[in-house]
Amino acid sequence: MAQVAIVGGGLAGCDCAWQLAEAGTMVTLYEMKPDKHSEAHSEDGLAELVCSNSFRATGPSAAVGLLKEEMTALGSLIMEAAMATRVPAGGALAVDRTLFSEYITDKIENHALITVVRQEISSLDAEELQGADAVVIAAGPLASAELTESLMASVGDERLYFYDAIAPIISRDSVDFDKVFWGSRWKPEDDDYLNCPMSEEEYTAFVKALLEGEKVQPRDFEKEIHFEACLPVEAMAERGEMTLAFGPLKPVGFVDPKTGERPFAIVQLRTENVDKTSFNLVGFQTKLKYPEQKRIFRMIPGLENAEFLRLGSIHRNTYVNAPQVLDETLQLNAKPGYYLAGQITGVEGYLESAACGLWLGLSLSRRLHGKGLVELPPETALGALLSHLRTEPVKQFQPSNVNFGLMPGLQKKMKKKLRKEAYGVRAQEAFAEWLNAAELKDTEV
Numbered sequence: 001m002a003q004v005a006i007v008g009g010g011l012a013g014c015d016c017a018w019q020l021a022e023a024g025t026m027v028t029l030y031e032m033k034p035d036k037h038s039e040a041h042s043e044d045g046l047a048e049l050v051c052s053n054s055f056r057a058t059g060p061s062a063a064v065g066l067l068k069e070e071m072t073a074l075g076s077l078i079m080e081a082a083m084a085t086r087v088p089a090g091g092a093l094a095v096d097r098t099l100f101s102e103y104i105t106d107k108i109e110n111h112a113l114i115t116v117v118r119q120e121i122s123s124l125d126a127e128e129l130q131g132a133d134a135v136v137i138a139a140g141p142l143a144s145a146e147l148t149e150s151l152m153a154s155v156g157d158e159r160l161y162f163y164d165a166i167a168p169i170i171s172r173d174s175v176d177f178d179k180v181f182w183g184s185r186w187k188p189e190d191d192d193y194l195n196c197p198m199s200e201e202e203y204t205a206f207v208k209a210l211l212e213g214e215k216v217q218p219r220d221f222e223k224e225i226h227f228e229a230c231l232p233v234e235a236m237a238e239r240g241e242m243t244l245a246f247g248p249l250k251p252v253g254f255v256d257p258k259t260g261e262r263p264f265a266i267v268q269l270r271t272e273n274v275d276k277t278s279f280n281l282v283g284f285q286t287k288l289k290y291p292e293q294k295r296i297f298r299m300i301p302g303l304e305n306a307e308f309l310r311l312g313s314i315h316r317n318t319y320v321n322a323p324q325v326l327d328e329t330l331q332l333n334a335k336p337g338y339y340l341a342g343q344i345t346g347v348e349g350y351l352e353s354a355a356c357g358l359w360l361g362l363s364l365s366r367r368l369h370g371k372g373l374v375e376l377p378p379e380t381a382l383g384a385l386l387s388h389l390r391t392e393p394v395k396q397f398q399p400s401n402v403n404f405g406l407m408p409g410l411q412k413k414m415k416k417k418l419r420k421e422a423y424g425v426r427a428q429e430a431f432a433e434w435l436n437a438a439e440l441k442d443t444e445v
């Protein structure tokens, strides 16, 4: 019988273990708690939710709602536990975190093919991992220091990161094209960037709003994470009124085709996907609270009605440059037989981490049983999330939650509500078709 060792009994590790074991693979799951807790974990159970108790929106008009449907169809233990321990939260799926963790711990510990070992694994070459047919590292965004060092030695220190500095992403359809123009610095013909020109008055009001905006307070272990390369946009604004105009909002090399003049400042929007259906705000990593980001960034000319597909953040997060480090099966290029799952791959969020673990468990079990698995189309939520781990250009790789911007664009322009519905319908059809073709039921035990 095939045997897999998993390091980390969090959301990804548990859904991965469940898929493998349900398909007839023996799993040894190593979890360092209760001997050792990360800075954010405090309980002893598996699949601990370290912050919010929400798995966000439900329903097919949200990408994360579609992800829930797909995970449920694939037999996700995380989704099963979430539904069993659900608490009222309007249109969102929220859980009682204690019952949720207890449910999963019970299921995992009592599965005939899973052995849970409460022990830290400090190296990829640890003796305990030898002899397994495959090793899955699902140690999360706060993986223990020794294991992270070992992973870094394997992938190279320039391909493993400790912080997220995420800029917001907006949908193209929500940009006012009467106000913005294409072009990169000195290259007006370039169409990889959109530019939002600002007058002096607009710039001054914007800087004032950034300074006054409400910010998220960093946690104790996140206090010294600001370094020059990823200063929050509001921290830059604090350095002086013109700091942004001489930094990321520098207008040098741009002429606004509508006025024939150089704007006082410009905000650049960089293409986020091949279809150019979404853009990120260059240099706008931020600790502003989410509602403040929406309010303040909509002051940028052309973005008055911006639809935010992802909001900005800066936080402690261990993750790899997936497009450089992983192959399409989530295997480490540098260490065949070793796979990554969960947040450490560069997906972002509870559900995304679990989905990544689920997918790895499912696909790995198929391979270990000598069967292939048709790739999930990028029109599906899980397929889109996985395709993000292969994005180009790899130099700019940043973690992402699941959102419609990761999916291929729709051919037609339509209103926001209809567009979301169209993404939803297309995703459901693509997933149903894939599921039909995948013949998951015949995995041999």
Ligand SMILES: Cc1cc2nc3c(=O)[nH]c(=O)nc-3n(C[C@H](O)[C@H](O)[C@H](O)COP(=O)(O)OP(=O)(O)OC[C@H]3O[C@@H](n4cnc5c(N)ncnc54)[C@H](O)[C@@H]3O)c2cc1C
Binding pocket: 007, 008, 009, 010, 011, 012, 013, 030, 031, 032, 033, 036, 037, 038, 040, 041, 047, 048, 049, 050, 051, 052, 053, 119, 120, 121, 122, 138, 139, 140, 141, 142, 143, 144, 147, 316, 317, 341, 342, 343, 344, 348, 349, 350, 351, 353, 354
């Ligand atoms: C402080 C913080 C707050 C967050 N809040 C949210 C939120 O509110 N909503 C959201 O959607 N996402 C949130 N995230 C992001 C992310 O979704 C969660 O961290 C999620 O739990 C990641 O799932 P995972 O399975 O990859 O890792 P985890 O759930 O963290 O699981 C990793 C497990 O591995 C264990 N482990 C680590 N190192 C070792 C080792 N060497 N040997 C053995 N075991 C080890 C850990 O103890 C842990 O149990 C947050 C992240 C952080 C850091």
